[in-house]
Amino acid sequence: MLLIGGAYEGRVEGLSVAATQEQLNSGLDLDLSWSERDLPERERTNHVHPLRPYLGKYIPQLVEQLFVRHVPTRGRVLDPFAGSGTTLVQALESGLDSAGVDVAAFNCLLMRVKTGAHNPFVLEHELRDALARFERGEGAPGRANAYVRTWFAPQAQEDLLRFRSLLEQYEHADVLHVVLTRAARASTTRRTSACS
Numbered sequence: 001m002l003l004i005g006g007a008y009e010g011r012v013e014g015l016s017v018a019a020t021q022e023q024l025n026s027g028l029d030l031d032l033s034w035s036e037r038d039l040p041e042r043e044r045t046n047h048v049h050p051l052r053p054y055l056g057k058y059i060p061q062l063v064e065q066l067f068v069r070h071v072p073t074r075g076r077v078l079d080p081f082a083g084s085g086t087t088l089v090q091a092l093e094s095g096l097d098s099a100g101v102d103v104a105a106f107n108c109l110l111m112r113v114k115t116g117a118h119n120p121f122v123l124e125h126e127l128r129d130a131l132a133r134f135e136r137g138e139g140a141p142g143r144a145n146a147y148v149r150t151w152f153a154p155q156a157q158e159d160l161l162r163f164r165s166l167l168e169q170y171e172h173a174d175v176l177h178v179v180l181t182r183a184a185r186a187s188t189t190r191r192t193s194a195c196s
């Protein structure tokens with residue numbers, strides 16, 4: 001059932017169309033439908049989910065309910081379009097084994113970071129160490145590629161690339177790369193948005 005513009009009656013390319021919001025609601029599974037008041041943003045984006053903020057983010061509570069309904073105990077989950085890993089994170093929370101695939105390397109990095117085991121003490125130490133070295137002027141930025149030159153001011157280009165050059169030696173290099181992408185996103189001269 002499809003509602004267009006709030007109140008429209010008829011058929012669109014073979015689909016029946018709800019005439020009112022009530023008609024539309026009557027066709028919904030209300031156990032899988034939440035208002036902002038029922039499920040506020042802070043609960044939809046708990047623990048690792050806000051690592052990559054995105055307004056159109058998939059709701060983990062919906063994934064949880066679908067697992068309850070459709071995945072047997074000790075079942076396995078495959079997400080072939082795994083994005084930033086919302087489904088994979090929820091599978092972990094629900095005690096299910098899971099695997100994810102994505103065509104975008106950055107999304108694979110994100111899903112690894114969000115589902116991997118990290119030692120928070122080592123991670124904090126590494127983050128502080130990388131920052132201290134950055135502040136001492138260590139690292140070599142190398143040459144910015146065309147993308148970086150287009151999207152970042154000269155000082156931001158140098159800072160981001162120099163920080164990146166320090167990361168490879170750390171055990172939690174993947175996490176530090178995600179931290180770097182948050183800094184990069186905050187310092188870009190233009191605004192964009194990417195899938196979950």
Ligand SMILES: C[S@@+](CC[C@H](N)C(=O)[O-])C[C@H]1O[C@@H](n2cnc3c(N)ncnc32)[C@H](O)[C@@H]1O
Binds near residue numbers: 081085195
């Ligand atoms: C809406 S996101 C998926 C969200 C994800 N299921 C979750 O639980 O967070 C769609 C993803 O599909 C990926 N994608 C698109 N075409 C693909 C392809 N041919 N093979 C693998 N991944 C693909 C995109 O890179 C994007 O990350």
